[in-house]
Amino acid sequence: MFQFRGTDENRPTLRYLETMVDFVNDDWTQADLDDEFPLGDGTAETETVVTCPHCGEMNEIALDPGSGEDQEYIEDCHVCCRPILMYVRYGRDGMADVEVYASDS
């Protein structure tokens, strides 16, 4: 059973967040966002990719911009089926900041 030690520290979270942002910038162009995400007068991401904190596999997770700017919920990893605690924050430009934590409740 692999699990991060010290999940109450910032270190693992920040590393995942940076990975996440890099991935988004590489794979999503602004043109795609403008075409695909008509959220009001802005654009909002409707899916993201996170790295499972349990098994390290990439997970494509659907986001729901209509649920608010700050969201917190559990997604089960598609690979190992363990719960991933997701924190999603939308910025004014529609970009989502996503943090993931191991949730073994």
Ligand SMILES: [Zn+2]
């Ligand atoms: Zn997993």
